[in-house]
Amino acid sequence: MIKIYLDLNHKLNEKAQKNICKFINFFVDGLKEAISQEDEDDYYEIVFPRFIVRKNKELCKNVIMDLYDWSKDSYTHTLKPLYEYAFFYILNYCREIDEDIYKERKESLFSMKYDLKDDVDDLELEIDTFSFYEAYCFLDIDFLDVSAMYELYKKSPLLVDYMNVELDDYIDLMPYDIAYEYKQRKKYYDEEIKKLKEQTMEKDKHPTVFISYSWDSDEHRRWVLRLASTLREKGVNAIVDQVEIQQETLNLNSMMLKNMQKSDFILVIMTENYAYRANNEIGGVGFETNSLVNYTRENISKIIPVLKGNSDKSIPFYLKGISYIDLSNEKNFRDNFKNLLYRIYKQDMIKLSTIGEKPNFKTEKIEPFDI
CATH class of the missing domain: 1.10.10 (Arc Repressor Mutant, subunit A)
Incomplete structure (x- = not known):
């Protein structure tokens, strides 16, 4: 049996399968005659693309004979695209011949009906139309496209x-x-x-941050390395130029741009020297500033300013008014570093209760004086 994509009872399915068997038998009879006349190539091209017939005639024959065998057994066969393609054009071939005969003789070669109305809603009648098989023997017709x-x-x-x-x-x-x-x-x-x-x-497992800072002093550079190491210990892929340049010779400006683009966040370590270099476009900080000024317009959520120096003098012009994480004081370093982690992992520190029902307000009606 050929699979029909419609829930039919046993009687209707049996009737439909008999019709399918008629169509395939008719085509196979024609194939046998074509083989006897050594004209099978043209016959195969009725239902297969020409390149398949030319390259693999044996495959064509096997597909047709599989359909022939399957139409007669009691198993339900779901057709693969090549088989769907062949069966679709077998139906098309039978329909064209049958319509020509019906027009001439007013009789159907396959006992099909042609006088049904388009809106007929009787499956037993529909089964005797070619439209039924074209509609329900294929889940889709992607094989044509x-x-x-x-x-x-x-x-x-x-x-x-x-x-x-x-x-x-x-x-x-x-x-x-x-x-x-x-x-x-x-x-x-x-x-x-x-x-x-x-x-x-x-990326989901380990968010990436690029740390932008100025080389103020050996002590400050070591502090930045310790910050990066602490972040990495907490599952954050912290990138620092000091580590990058020790591994290979790099163009620092290119390295900065690349890391800025691929990172989830950019940590800007704000010190007085950093602000001075940023505001006056000096050195690597100046180069980063030019990039960050444009970058922050569309990616402001990716910038996390981190205060390390005096708050009045350490904030560069393009970060004025933007909230920052204050790691300048050892006393509250632990709590504020925790805030930084929450920000990097996009976790809420505070959660409000869900919005409840509107309260039932009672309005007191004030009666006028009885005058």
Whole structure:
């Protein structure tokens, strides 16, 4: 039996399967005659793309004979796209011949009905129409649009996935050069998607922060390294130029830009020297400032100012008025570092209760004087 995508009772299903058997038998009888006349190629091309017939005639024969056998057994066979394609065009072939005969003789070769109204709502009558099989023997007709789906895949594999289309199922309906091209593209896309998923998982697990600071003194640089080390101990991928440049020769400006773009957050360590260099566009801090000024306009939530020096003199012009984390005082360092972690992990420190029902207000009506 060929699967029908409609819930039919046993009697109606049996009737429908008999009709399916008629269609396939008719095509197979024609194939046998074509083989005897050595004209089978043209006959196969009625229901298969020409490139399949030319390259793999044996496959065509096997598909037709599988359909022939399946239409006669008691198992329900769900057709793969190549089989759907062949069966669709077998139906189409039978319909064209039957309609021609009906127009001439007013009789149907397959006992099909042609005088039903379009809005007929009787399954027993519908089963004797070609429209019934075209509508319910196929879950969809994507097998007719493989070339269009592949062109869409080349533009956006994710869009094809979103459409819930798996092109692997349609590879038998692709010319061999296109099938090879698709396999190569799919291998590349799958590797890229895998990398992206791994990066996303790693990113979700360990948020990345780039620390921007000025080299004020050895003591200050060591403090920055200790901050980075403490963050890393708490699961944050903290990036510092001092560590980056010891691993390889780098263009510092390029390294700064790259890390600013790929990081989840940018920690700006504000000191008096940092503010002076930022405000006057001096050195590496000046270069970063030019980048950050434009960057903060669209990515302000990614900037986390961290105060290390005097609050009056350490805040550069482009960070004025923006809330900061104060790590300048050892007494409240622990609590404020905790605030920093909550910010980096995007966790709420305070949670209000859910909004309840509106209170039932009572209004006192004031009666006028009785005059």
